[in-house]
Amino acid sequence: MPSTNPNEPLIRMENIVKEFPGVRALGGMTFDVNRGEIHCLVGENGAGKSTLMKILSGAYTPTSGTIHVEGQAYHTLDPEISQQLGIEIVYQENDLVPNMNAVENVFVGKELAKPLGIIDKKGMLRRVRESMREFDISIDPQQKIEDMSVSDQQFVKILKALMNQSKLLILDEPTSMFNVEDAGRVLNLVRTISARGIGIIYISHFLEEVVQIADRITVIRDGEVVRTYDNSKRDVPLSALTLDMVGRPVDTFYQRERFAPGEEKVLEVRKLKLEKHSPPISFSLKRGEILGMFGMVGSGRTEIVRALSGADRFYAGEILLNGKKLHISSPRDAIDAGIAHITEDRQRLGLNLGSSVLENGLMVKLQYMKPSPLYDFKTYAKLVSPVMEGLNVKTPSLMQEVVNLSGGNQQKVVLGKWLISDAQVFVFDEPTRGIDVNAKAEFYRHMTELAKAGKSIIMVSSEMPELISMSDRVLVVREGAVYCELSGGQINEQNIIKLALGVISHE
């Protein structure tokens, strides 16, 4: 019988070991969470966070160890038992069905039925609307998942987990695809949920966010617990967390090497109109320049770069590369022209999950190279290996299937794939989401190297520190238009935010 001792933690995982072929992901981990507590789990990419959570959700069987749920011991769980015990997980991966709407996704496999087995569509919609109201989530419940923004998709995933009477909610990087405002909504939601006595395990690479929200913080490294902090005063220093994560002090503010970009305009956007009635957009990008782009949710920043990279068609205007007008009507055209686009939604669009790190790394590059009649592993490995190592991709070998890598390491493979390509212009949309502090610095170094080698970069980012430290100029996007351009000393957080909100005007 479950114990009713109120001092007993809701969940206690004891000495959990998990081995995969060639990888010891967890080396005897002990971790607990109480009712109504927000316990954050942090660690570098590949440290073992998701694996530990998948053991709780029953997706993985531990090699050894014990899981206590309300005092009851289990050696293994399965997804069904886990749900019956009140454990709900929102995975880092997108596990929604793309061509179904939100309501259908929430109830998939558990559809409400009326007498005679007719599916009760109205009833399901009503339930979803009630939950949306209760937790203050605003999405269109009847919109298809594939037509939703990645942040709305995330709300659907959370909503789905909230529909059951859960005791423990596991959120694996719930805000990694979010902007500041939406992330704030998620944090509020998490507080509301915990206030109802539900235990929460929260995984995030945004350490500021973690310190804001956590009651306790556990840092793990290489499958072992390094330390658990009491954060009831919301005062654990970030430097202590990063030191525990990486094992050495990390500078969280990257200081890039500065050099003047060339005078030549590599890319020119002239009077680009996304739709008939949208405002015309004009800007240019110089050789060796890093151009930051900032805008609030719905400002149109992602739409602008999607047009550049052929992901969406545009209504009117011109895009010139090295003075030559481009005809871009598909992502393929953009790649051929030399424009690389690293999308916001990397998992869906960026990788071939069943293929190896090597094959994924070569995916873009090979489109430019003459295919060799023999699969020349050595030549290819020589191209891919240094980049993946430089980005610190944690994998037993280049032949590992990407599906087996941790979420953050998958993202590094996408970045690596583009770094290996011969593009001239790189468009990075929120490039460092979900990547640990160490790998971020590594990525910034790569970006600086690219610029130094004469490549040009557009970086859409809502992370102020990287926008400010990396950009030569910043374009502020508002209401679908480039509202103003900042350079030098004008590039600071206050300016950027105020202009993006339209609170001050730009002289």
Ligand SMILES: Nc1ncnc2c1ncn2[C@@H]1O[C@H](COP(=O)(O)OP(=O)(O)OP(=O)(O)O)[C@@H](O)[C@H]1O
């Ligand atoms: N199915 C699997 N097969 C083989 N190895 C795996 C599998 N799942 C995870 N691993 C390995 O286990 C280790 C821990 O991965 P895990 O996904 O738990 O990391 P994480 O801490 O969640 O990282 P991230 O922050 O990148 O999401 C990694 O080395 C990963 O490659």
Ligand SMILES: [Mg+2]
């Ligand atoms: Mg993970």
